[in-house]
Amino acid sequence: MTNTLTDKEVKILIDLFDKIKLDLSDSGLPTRTNRLEAVENMKKVIEIHGYDISEQKTAEELSEDKHQGREEHFMADARDQHLINKNLNKATGGK
Numbered sequence: 001m002t003n004t005l006t007d008k009e010v011k012i013l014i015d016l017f018d019k020i021k022l023d024l025s026d027s028g029l030p031t032r033t034n035r036l037e038a039v040e041n042m043k044k045v046i047e048i049h050g051y052d053i054s055e056q057k058t059a060e061e062l063s064e065d066k067h068q069g070r071e072e073h074f075m076a077d078a079r080d081q082h083l084i085n086k087n088l089n090k091a092t093g094g095k
Helices: 007-020 032-048 059-064 078-092
Strands: none
Touching (some): 007 032
């Protein structure tokens, strides 16, 4: 590996860094799609510099995950709470 980039690599890097830039004026979290696209572009930058990247899943595979790594939250309503108590009482013998 050389320490010098080719003209083609420089052009690719300029394009990749332009795609990786985040809007720092927005304090919110970028969308999952935008984050994964940035990661894929960062991976290409790292590979151009001679590093090997291994991955468990591709960005597309992660995007297709049903829950995308997020826990589902729900709030039990009165009927749910009644059924929970009924099943708890049944399981514990009413104790």
